[in-house]
Amino acid sequence: MKCLTVLLGLVYATFVNANPNLVIKHNKIDSPKEEYQFGLLKLALSYSDKKYQFDESNTYLTQQKLMSDLGSNNISVAWVGTSSEYEQTYQPIRVPLFKGLLGYRIFLIKPEAQESFNQINSAKDLSGLRAGQVRTWVDTQILQQANLPVVTSNKFSNLFYMLEGQRFDYFPRSVYSAYAEKQKYPELGLQVENSLILVYTLPGYFFVNKQNQALYQEISAGLNAAIDDGSFDQYMLNHPLIKDALELSNIQNRKVIRLDNPFLPPQTPINDKRLWFNLAQH
Incomplete structure (x- = not known):
C-alpha cells in the first residue's frame, strides 16, 4: 500500500x-x-x-x-x-x-443610528452622514463623485472597529456580505440598517x-x-x-438610492x- x-x-x-x-x-x-x-x-x-x-x-x-x-x-x-x-x-x-449584486449595498451601522437612516430618502439626505470604505476600492470613488463623504482605511478589517468607534456612520456592504460580517464581529454590536439600499453598476x-x-x-x-x-x-x-x-x-421593500458609476469601463x-x-x- x-x-x-x-x-x-x-x-x-x-x-x-x-x-x-x-x-x-x-x-x-x-x-x-x-x-x-x-x-x-x-x-x-x-x-x-x-x-x-x-x-x-x-x-x-x-x-x-x-x-x-x-x-x-x-x-x-x-x-x-x-x-x-x-x-x-x-x-x-x-x-x-x-449578476451585479456587488453593486447592491446595504449598510452596517450602530443600532442607535437606525432612526437617522429612517429619515433618509435620497443621496442628498445621505450626504449628511459619513461612509467608511477601503481607500483603494472603486466604491470609494463612486461614493465621492456622488458627493457622499467617505472615511477610508488601507485595511478592510479596521473599518468594522472604526464604525464601532464612531469614526464614520455607515459601512456600505454588498447584500451578500453584510449579515455574514455582522456575525463575524459579534463583540462590536453592529446591525444591518433596515430601510435603504444603494444601487450602482459594479460587476x-x-x-x-x-x-x-x-x-x-x-x-x-x-x-x-x-x-x-x-x-x-x-x-x-x-x-x-x-x-x-x-x-x-x-x-x-427598501428605499432605493441609485448612484452613477462614471468609472465603469x-x-x-x-x-x-x-x-x-x-x-x-x-
Missing part, C-alpha cells in the same frame, strides 16, 4: 509538472464569498474537456497583492470588482459573478493575465454556457450566501439582460 501511495504521488507530480497550464493558482478561500466565487470558477471549467487542478495560496492576498501577483503570473485567476485600470492591465472575463469579474488567452477562452466559454443552460442561476440563487442574503435583506455588457440581477423579479 505504501508503494502504491508513493507511485500515485509521483504520477500526480509528473502530471502537474508536465501540464503547468492545467494548474489554476488562486487566492486562499477564507470566507463564504470566496467559496462562492471559487465554486463558480469550477463550474465554468467543468464545461472544458481538460482536467484542471487547483493550487490555493497559503495566505489570503489583499486585492492589491492579488492583482500584482496576477500580473507576474504567480496567480492564474483573480476575482474582483472591475475598473478601467484593471481592464487595461489584465484580461477581464465580462460575465458578472454576482465583479474573473481576471486572467493578458498572456493567458487559453485560460481566458476556457473560463469565458464555460461561464456563458452556464448562463445559457441555467446552471449559473441555479448555482447562484441556491448558494447559501446568496439565498440567505436575499431572504434576510428584504431588498424589494465602456465595454461593460450592460445591455445583455442575461447577465444581470433584476430587482423587479425578486
Whole structure:
C-alpha cells in the first residue's frame, strides 16, 4: 500500500509538472464569498474537456497583492470588482459573478443610528452622514463623485472597529456580505440598517493575465454556457450566501438610492439582460 501511495504521488507530480497550464493558482478561500466565487470558477471549467487542478495560496492576498501577483503570473485567476485600470492591465472575463449584486449595498451601522437612516430618502439626505470604505476600492470613488463623504482605511478589517468607534456612520456592504460580517464581529454590536439600499453598476469579474488567452477562452466559454443552460442561476440563487442574503435583506421593500458609476469601463455588457440581477423579479 505504501508503494502504491508513493507511485500515485509521483504520477500526480509528473502530471502537474508536465501540464503547468492545467494548474489554476488562486487566492486562499477564507470566507463564504470566496467559496462562492471559487465554486463558480469550477463550474465554468467543468464545461472544458481538460482536467484542471487547483493550487490555493497559503495566505489570503489583499486585492492589491492579488492583482500584482496576477500580473507576474504567480496567480492564474483573480476575482474582483472591475475598473478601467484593471481592464487595461489584465484580461477581464465580462460575465458578472454576482449578476451585479456587488453593486447592491446595504449598510452596517450602530443600532442607535437606525432612526437617522429612517429619515433618509435620497443621496442628498445621505450626504449628511459619513461612509467608511477601503481607500483603494472603486466604491470609494463612486461614493465621492456622488458627493457622499467617505472615511477610508488601507485595511478592510479596521473599518468594522472604526464604525464601532464612531469614526464614520455607515459601512456600505454588498447584500451578500453584510449579515455574514455582522456575525463575524459579534463583540462590536453592529446591525444591518433596515430601510435603504444603494444601487450602482459594479460587476465583479474573473481576471486572467493578458498572456493567458487559453485560460481566458476556457473560463469565458464555460461561464456563458452556464448562463445559457441555467446552471449559473441555479448555482447562484441556491448558494447559501446568496439565498440567505436575499431572504434576510428584504431588498424589494427598501428605499432605493441609485448612484452613477462614471468609472465603469465602456465595454461593460450592460445591455445583455442575461447577465444581470433584476430587482423587479425578486
